[in-house]
Amino acid sequence: MANMTGSTSKGPLAGLRVVEFAGIGPGPYAAMLLADMGADVVRIDRPGATRRANDVTLRGRRIVPLDLKQQADIAAARDLVDRAEVLIEGFRPGVMERLGLGPEEALARNPRLVYGRMTGWGQSGPLAPWAGHDIDYIAITGALAAIGPQQGKPVPPLNLVGDFGGGSLYLVTGILAAVMSARATGQGQVVDCAISDCVVHMLSMFHGMLASGTWSTARGTNLLDGGAPYYTTYECADGKHIAVGALEPQFYATLRAKAGLTGPEFDEQRDKAQWPDQHARAAAIFRTKTRDEWAAILEGSDACAAPVLTMTEAPAHPHLKARDAFVTIDGVVQSAPAPRFSGTPTEAGPASPAVSAAEAITGWA
Secondary structure, three states, rough: OOEEEEEEEOOOOOOOEEEEEEOHHHHHHHHHHHHHHOOEEEEEEEOOEEEEEEEEOOOOOOEEEEEOOOHHHHHHHHHHHHOOOOEEEOOOOHHHHHHOHHHHHHHHOEEEEEEEEOOOOOOOOOOOOOOOOOHHHHHOOOOOHHHHOOOOOOOOOOOOOHHHHHHHHHHHHHHHHHHHHHHHHHHOOEEEEEEHHHHHOOHHHHHHHHHHHOOOOOOOOOOOOOOOOOOOEOOOOOEEEEEEEEOOOOHHHHHHHOOOOOHHHHOOOHHHHHHOOOOOOOOHHHHHHHHHHHHHHHOOOOOOOOOOOOOHHHHOOOHHHEEEEEEEEEOOEEEEEOOOOOOOOOOOOOOOOOOOOOHHHHOOO
């Protein structure tokens, strides 16, 4: 766990000093991931800023209240940045430069600094100055158009694909790569993490499938978008759902045997002309039992099926319980750190009370 004094943190990133400038969404989540892995993260936030008591993404770091409209507080922020290996900020392009905390000045004072910039559109390009959210960033990449029912409208996949997949995870990957480089060369750099860039990168496999003719831009007609009757969800007798993902022939055979998909219409797994009939017949069969009845039949086999659980149901699932996938901190059920490390185990820690910049710097002495 990242120690709140900054002195005896554990985890693979123990000793990594990070300054996070407060934002929402992907920036804080990236900082949480680093803190979960042992980094000592100091979050600079506005004095008196309202923070939700249950904001899990703020766990594991100290919070330093600073008013960046005041020169003395900007100087205090600069002192922290001078002692850090990593900076994370998610403002619009130009904001940090106007504060005198931009990468040119920061790297001149701290040449080993990795300067992580989290935005939706990036630091350049026609949309760079403008506001946006996850749904907008994934809309222009082709990802949003591919998600949703064939006869319906595109469905936003929460903000998992853009903010957290294309944002936080790519930012952390870029930061850690740049830290390795800085430790080897003594030279830091800017990591320009644009969600729109990274979601395009996430679609790499699908661009290959498009080029080979094995993917269609018609939503709900493909292997992985609910078009295939063996990779989709089905409503059960109780109105809940079961998910099936029996892609390989041997797993499809197991699904057929266990679920009773015995009719000849199921024989040609890859024949798209048969998919509408297979969907209809499978839907009728899955409506004959409840979700949990189907889970008892299908789980624990190579049928590649699982119950569709709500977020309140998930912590009780036997597999997630056995893996200790959830922890409770300050009364809030939340994710345990992931992934797991055999030699440098991690542990999630709560957000600490606010400290002054001087106290944070003392912790880094």
